[in-house]
Structures are given as C-alpha cells and as structure tokens.
Amino acid sequence: MKFPNETIPMVQPCTHTIYRPFGGVEGYRQIHDPAGRLVVTAFPLAMARSLAATCNLWSACYVIVGRDEAYIGESNRAVRCVAEHAADSSNVFGAEAYLLHAQEPHTLPWSARLRLAHRLNELAKQVGLVTLANTVEPRGLPCLVEQAAAMERLVADGRCLLFDAGCRIFNANVVGELPAEVESDDNQDVNEIVEIGLPIAPPPEGELEFDYCGIWARGHHDQEGFVVRSGSEVRNVE
Numbered sequence: 001m002k003f004p005n006e007t008i009p010m011v012q013p014c015t016h017t018i019y020r021p022f023g024g025v026e027g028y029r030q031i032h033d034p035a036g037r038l039v040v041t042a043f044p045l046a047m048a049r050s051l052a053a054t055c056n057l058w059s060a061c062y063v064i065v066g067r068d069e070a071y072i073g074e075s076n077r078a079v080r081c082v083a084e085h086a087a088d089s090s091n092v093f094g095a096e097a098y099l100l101h102a103q104e105p106h107t108l109p110w111s112a113r114l115r116l117a118h119r120l121n122e123l124a125k126q127v128g129l130v131t132l133a134n135t136v137e138p139r140g141l142p143c144l145v146e147q148a149a150a151m152e153r154l155v156a157d158g159r160c161l162l163f164d165a166g167c168r169i170f171n172a173n174v175v176g177e178l179p180a181e182v183e184s185d186d187n188q189d190v191n192e193i194v195e196i197g198l199p200i201a202p203p204p205e206g207e208l209e210f211d212y213c214g215i216w217a218r219g220h221h222d223q224e225g226f227v228v229r230s231g232s233e234v235r236n237v238e
Contacts, residue, residue, distance in 0.1 A: 066093030
C-alpha cells in the first residue's frame with residue numbers, strides 16, 4: 001500500500017511483536033522490537049504480587065499509570081517494587097504497570113535504568129497529560145556525548161514500545177492538559193461590591209414592606225408582584 005508522502009513523517013519504520021502467554025486482551029503481555037534491545041512487559045497492577053515470585057530478579061525501569069497520575073521508577077527488582085506499590089493503600093491511582101527492560105535476560109544496567117527513568121520523567125512533565133506521584137525525581141547521570149546519543153536511542157525505542165503497550169502518558173493522539181490550579185487571592189476584600197444587574201435605589205413609588213406567613217422583607221411592587229429589594233434582609237418573623 002502506498003501513502004502520500006506529505007502524510008507520512010520521514011522516520012524509520014519499525015515492527016513490534018505483542019506476545020500474550022496467558023491469552024486474553026488486557027492481561028499480561030510483552031511488546032518487543034526484534035531489531036532493538038528493549039522489551040515492555042505490561043500487566044494490571046492486581047497481577048503484580050503473583051508475578052513477583054517468578055520475576056523477582058528483573059531489573060527494569062517501570063511506570064505505574066492511573067487515570068490522571070503516574071509514577072516512574074527503576075529497580076533491580078522492579079516487579080517486587082511494583083507489587084509493593086500495589087499493596088500500599090496510599091497508591092490508589094495505579095491501574096497498570098509497564099516494565100521497560102532488556103530482552104533475554106530481562107535486565108538493564110544500573111546506569112541505563114537511571115538515565116531512562118530520568119528522561120521519561122522529563123518527557124512526562126513536558127507532555128503534561130498526567131501528574132507525577134514521585135516524591136523524589138529520578139536523577140540523571142553525567143555521560144559522554146556518544147553515550148548520550150545511545151541513551152536517546154533507547155528512550156525513543158522505549159517510547160514507541162510503551163505506546164504500543166497502552167501507556168499514553170508520553171505520547172497521545174488526543175490533546176489533553178491537566179486542569180489548571182485556580183489561584184485564590186487571600187487579600188481579596190470580602191466586602192467587595194458585586195454587580196448583579198438589579199436596581200439598588202428604591203422605585204419612585206417608594207419602598208414597601210412584605211409581611212406574610214411570618215416572612216418579612218423590603219422591596220417594591222411591579223407587574224409580576226412583590227420584588228425583594230437587592231441587598232435587603234429577608235427573615236422569618238415569629
């Protein structure tokens with residue numbers, strides 16, 4: 001199939017394979033690029049505890065994603081860390097976990113994990129689709145120029161794999177922004193006059209008092225009946 005050149009960006013094509021060893025749709029799955037180094041293992045957070053027993057030694061960068069929040073971390077026992085997050089009652093936002101690690105064996109060097117977590121943290125902030133729940137941001141490591149170029153290649157590959165795995169906090173086709181925080185002015189005068197579009201001055205025929213069934217108020221009479229004056233006190237008279 002041929003596509004118009006103006007609709008296709010000039011990028012290198014790639015092929016990803018999705019493997020579901022347990023079947024199903026939204027359960028455990030692995031996404032990898034046969035020509036790359038990385039794999040993304042994705043699973044619901046509810047599966048983390050059962051997976052920790054068999055995948056305990058996987059060293060990876062991991063992303064926990066909920067509706068409007070996400071947590072980005074790294075560990076040499078990444079599945080166990082995800083299981084601990086899932087067991088923590090304060091981490092109620094998480095719904096899905098994504099592990100970014102190397103192909104067999106499922107390990108990433110410590111320096112690569114730190115740099116990946118740091119760059120993914122930066123990208124999530126730039127995109128602004130979620131709030132990061134990290135109390136401590138992943139720190140980056142200084143590196144040579146050639147090492148930085150190789151790391152950016154891993155980041156680019158990882159973003160593609162994460163997107164195909166269902167993680168949409170670094171790239172998304174739907175434009176969205178976090179709701180802006182409303183700034184309140186603590187020094188605002190509480191007695192500030194509010195314009196409500198109603199007459200304040202009494203009408204020419206004078207001001208009337210309304211006293212009916214124990215309800216008392218000031219106002220005036222017009223074609224539709226008694227109108228309570230703007231700013232008038234309405235009270236129950238016993």
